[in-house]
Amino acid sequence: MDMSSDDHVEEDHHKHEEMEEEMELEEEFPHQDHQLKGKKKSWSKLRRYDSLDVESRSVRGHVHGGHGSKGAEWSVILHLAFQSIGIVYGDIGTSPLYVFSSTFSNGIIKHNDDILGVLSMIFYTLTLIPLVKYVFIVLRANDNGDGGTFALYSLICRYAKVGLIPSQQAEDREVSNFKLESPNDRLKRASRLKSKLESSQSAKYFLLFATMLGTSMVIGDGVLTPCISVLSAVGGIKQATSAMTEDMIVWISVVILVCLFMLQRLGTDKVGYSFAPIICIWFAFIGGIGFFNFIKFDPTVVKALNPQYILQYFRRNKKEAWISLGGIVLAITGTEALFADVGHFTVPSIQISMCSVTYPALIFAYTGQAAYLRKHNEHVADTFFKSIPDSLYWPMFVLAVLAAIIASQAMISGTFSIIQQSLSLGCFPRVKIVHTSAKYEGQVFIPEINYLLMLACVGVTLGFRNTTRIGNAYGIAVVFVMTLTSSFLVLIMIMIWKTPILFIISYVFVIGTVxxxxxxxxxxxxxxxxxxxxxxxxxxxxxxxxxxxxxxxKYYYELDHKISQDKLIEVVNDTNFCQIPGLAIFYSELVQGIPPIFKHYIENVPALQSVLIFVSIKSLPISKVPVEERFLFRQVEPKDQLNVFRCVVRYGYTDVRNEQEPFETMLIEKLKEFIRDEVWFSQRENSAEQNGETFEGESENKDHVKAQVDEERRWEAVDREMEAVEKAWRAGVVHLIGENEVVAGEGAGIGKRILIDYAYNFLKRNLRQSEKVFDIPHKRMLKVGMTYEL
Incomplete structure (x- = not known):
């Protein structure tokens, strides 16, 4: 039987991956003696790379098998699809309120066929960008279920070494969610691009800069969406009464906005179920009214499917047609929420709700408005409310206000999601992340950001006072984010998906040009x-x-000044140094050794607990790390003299910290597991090497008596180590927090001094401290201060 081409592709890909991993190991850890070389294949499955530091020597262990996430049940997917209608599509769903009036901003339609040209552009824009690009392509680039600019950046960081902080470890690739699947064998082009990115420092900075820019623009969307949506909807009341002045509309909008932000603390789950029925009714009404207007006024607008009307529109209006694109692009505002909010839901739920509800309703709505305008050119400034049948005016006005409120929710939720991601990747100051749903992962609320967004929205509404100028601002934010998303997506297509070059060129030519x-x-x-x-x-x-x-x-400073193994042994053997019963947990950000603040501590307090664990909290560029793969331990040599361990606690950027189980308890339990595995594997390997056998061959050892003695020694060693940890834990645990003050070093320029002494320290003083992030009990916490001259 012939092997299929897919099997050949997968086999070639795995061979390439194995070769690449070995080459990377030799590059990263050239000084280490890779004892795995020459071992049989089965031994490599038990390897654990030692990248915490060379001082730990070779370390053995086993790697957890990858466990792919199972697909969600259809009942859950449909529930989330329903919820997503209320959270994700409010923004794009309220665009019919202002698209035609923004496109013909002077209130004049020069030629009746201009309406067909605009409708044709709206139709093809809605089809190409939200539907084809986002729903069917970009959503595939989610990071284990999470979306947004940082999700794209994290995918690239995992595949190529473009991160600017040297905290990468070989073990990170063994985390289940870290592995990247590749569907085909276009490796040469991918490797070439990867090599260029890794060798160019300017490319690394540019990627980080572009990520920050995209994130900032999405947050800008979170400010502008509530303003334009609420002002547009409330302004509709002018159709019913002329007594409503612009000032009254502005202040009513401000009150509505304040109430909306106050509701955020309830969480996406509750808000979604409250909003989804309203948006469903909204889509049903705008779609139904649109179909009614299409039949009643001018069914021939279906001719807009012919893109020839777009060309004619540009020929007639030239520069004005090009300027009017700024109004047409408002038809796809909120599209980025499809991707940014995918972490609150799932990819299938977003796809179902978009294809079955949102897209058809919007097409009918714009087609109906165009049919109405063909007969009533003079009503273009108030197209939406003028095209509503009189009997439905008040229900639609109420629905429009409610939908506008909900529209704001889409980008607010997306803003919370991307700030959570940027926070975990070291690109945003510490803020409080509140997980609002125990049922669905990824649904978060950030109190500080919520209040800042509210103040910004109120300020913009009071300052701009009308939708025209806000619309101009809104368009720039929307298109900037979309363009950046496309740029990252092309990198992912080449490097990770290894997409055929013809498809990439087609994507760039069609989507990129638009x-x-x-x-x-x-x-x-x-x-x-x-x-x-x-x-x-x-x-x-x-x-x-x-x-x-x-x-x-700070990280580079700690890396350059970390304590050597010789210095640690010297400290422990110092006769003036006192060892007391207990267990100390020392927190730092360094993952490659013992931080310099430890030396500062023991020079001032010459006493230390019998067991010491250096803990580094590290964020991986993935959304989630399975609990069983979260703790990575090493014991510092020499083991017979020191009960000193180093532990990297790895989190994804959407993982919940310390809310389900106390961190301290989990740490000790995982340490015991490590000791049991470490001693057992260490003794077992030594025994195998003494007999001159490979790991596989050990099972064939005929000397049963010697094997039994070795087994007993192994378990005795395990018991001794475990008893030492248990005894220290019972004696009491103290948490040592390194509080680093940073100042610019001597001879630093004015720019560096402003950056470190004023800007950074101002942010640090006014934000959340470490113990609040890690949930450390205050009664057993000791802060150790040290000044770093950077």
Missing amino acids: ELLYLSSVLYKFDQGGYLPLAFAAVLMSIMYVWNNVYRR
């Missing part, structure tokens, strides 16, 4: 409000840059 055309149009209105999202982005990126830059400087 997005760049829209971007050029919205940038034209920069001075008419378009500067606002760029101003937001500048402030947010400044905060991100300050935090990330000093975070990296």
Whole structure:
């Protein structure tokens, strides 16, 4: 029987991966004696790379088998699909309120066929961007269920070494969720691009800069969406009464916005179930009214399916047609929420709700408005409310206000998600993450960000006062994020998916051309409000840059000044040094050794507990780390003199910390597991080497008496180690927190001093401290201060 081409592809891919891993190990750890070389294949399955530091020598262990996530049940998918209608599509669903009026911003339609040209562009834009690009392509680039700009960046960081902090470890690749599947064998092109990215420092900085820019723009969306949606809906009341002034509309909008942000603490789960029925009714009404208007006024607008009307529109209007693209692009506002909010739901649930409800309703709504305008050109400034039958005006007004409120929810939820990701990857200051649903992962609320967003929304609404200028700002934020997403996606297609080059070229030519055309149009209105999202982005990126830059400087300082093994032994053997019963947990960010703050501590307090664990909390560029793979231990040599362990606790950027089980209890239990496995494997390997046999051959050892003695010695060693840890734990646990003050070093320039002494320290003073993040009990916590001169 012939092997299928897919099997050949998979086999070639695995061979390439194995060769690549060995080469990377030799590059990363050239000084280590890889005892695995020459061992049989089965031994390699039991390997655990020693990348915590060379001082631990060779370390044995086993790797947990990967366990792919099972598909969610259909009942759960349908529940989430229903919820997603209320959370994800409010923004794009309320775009019919203002698209036609924003496109013909001067209120004049020069030629009746211009309506067909605009409708044709709306139809093809909705089809290409939200449907084809996001629903069927971009959603595939989720990071274990999570989306957004940082999810794309994390995928690239996992595949290529483009991270700027040297905390990568060989063991990280053994985490189940870390592994990347590749569907085909286009390896040469992928390896070439990967090599270029890894060798270029400027490319690494550019990727991080682009990620921060995309994140800032999405947060800008979270500010502008509530403003334009609520103002548009509330402004509809002018159709019913002329007594409603602009000031009254603005203040009513402000009250609604404040109430909306106050509701966020209830969580996405409760808010989603409250909002979903309203948005479902909204889509049913706009779709139904659109179909009614289509039949009643002008069924011939179906001709807009012919893209020839787009060309004619540009021929007639030239520059004005190009400028009007800034209004048409508002038809796809909120599309980024499809991807940013996927962590709150699932990919199938988003796809189902978009294809079955949102897309058809929007197409009918815009087609109906176009049919109405063909007969009533003069009503273009108030297309939405003018095209509603009189008997449905008030129900639709109420629904429009409610839908506008809900529209804001889409980008607010997306903002919380991407800030959580950027926080975990060291690109945002510490803030409190509240997980609002025990039932569904990824649903979060951030109190500090919620209040800042509320203040920003109120400020924009009071400052701009109308939807035209906000719309100009909104378009820039929307198209910038989409263009950045496409850029990252092309990298992922080449490096990770290894997509055929013809498909990549087609994607860039079609989707890329459309997005760049829209971007050029919205940038034209920069001075008419378009500067606002760029101003937001500048402030947010400044905060991100300050935090990330000093975070990296601190890490390199600790790496350069870490304590050597010889120094540690010297300290322990010092006659003036006192050892007391108990267990000390010392927290630091360094994963490659013992941090310099430890030396500072023992020089001032010459006493230490009998068991010491150096804990480093590390965020991997993946969304979730399975609990059984979270703790990575090493014991510091020499083991007969020291009860010193180093532990890296690995979290994904959506993992919940310390809410289900006390961190301390989990740490001790995992330490005991490590001791049991470590001693057993160590003794077993020594026995095998003494007999001159491989690991596999040991099972064939005929000297049963010697094997039994070795077994007893192994278990005695395990018991001794476990008893030492148990005794120390019973004597009491103290948590030592390293509180590092950072200052610019001598001779530093003015820019560096402003960055470190003022900007970073200002952020640090006004934000959450470490013990609050890790849930450390205050009665058993000791802070150790040290100043780093960077």
